[in-house]
Amino acid sequence: MTTQSRTQTYPPLRIRRLDAGLPLPVRAHPDDAGVDLFAATDLELEPGHRRLVGTGVAIALPVGTVGLIHPRSGLAARAGLSIVNTPGTIDAGYRGEIKVCLINHDPETTISIARGDRIAQLVVQKVELPDVVEVDELDDTARGDGGHGSSGGHAILTDDISSDEKAQA
Ligand SMILES: O=c1ccn([C@H]2C[C@H](O)[C@@H](COP(=O)(O)OP(=O)(O)OP(=O)(O)O)O2)c(=O)[nH]1
Numbered sequence: 001m002t003t004q005s006r007t008q009t010y011p012p013l014r015i016r017r018l019d020a021g022l023p024l025p026v027r028a029h030p031d032d033a034g035v036d037l038f039a040a041t042d043l044e045l046e047p048g049h050r051r052l053v054g055t056g057v058a059i060a061l062p063v064g065t066v067g068l069i070h071p072r073s074g075l076a077a078r079a080g081l082s083i084v085n086t087p088g089t090i091d092a093g094y095r096g097e098i099k100v101c102l103i104n105h106d107p108e109t110t111i112s113i114a115r116g117d118r119i120a121q122l123v124v125q126k127v128e129l130p131d132v133v134e135v136d137e138l139d140d141t142a143r144g145d146g147g148h149g150s151s152g153g154h155a156i157l158t159d160d161i162s163s164d165e166k167a168q169a
């Protein structure tokens, strides 16, 4: 028995199939965030290689939303497949084919993808569209300009450890 279900209705996601031989992309489960996208072509990705792959669909997102193209975790864990520019950004005004820049992160094994395989997922989110306004000063905050590990607790790279520390380790 499911414990939760949709309580809200959402505007439909308008998808145009550019490739009638592929099924309409859908969510694997009704409450999933991602709509799975198919590969429109067969391809082989050698270790470390990347390829821009068509999905055979175009969409019309409402203004004020963005489509984010995320990798699928199963393929990432099993095969090392990911997306170079993850998450890819689909602008509301884009009407071309959604393409995915796949990359094989596995150091040894070539990944074979067949036309019709689900290679990525589209997540639609609301987005702010503020005008860009130049200012001379920014307000003070507790963090200020500290970043990139300033709060500590990050992993130490082997090369960061001095030879004395290595000897003690
Ligand atoms: O993974 C992606 C990312 C983008 N796009 C499409 C939709 C998006 O609206 C357009 C532009 O994407 P982006 O702004 O990320 O690329 P850019 O390099 O800045 O190109 P542009 O100058 O066209 O904005 O390309 C895809 O099909 N797949």
Ligand SMILES: [Mg+2]
Pocket: none
């Ligand atoms: Mg751009």
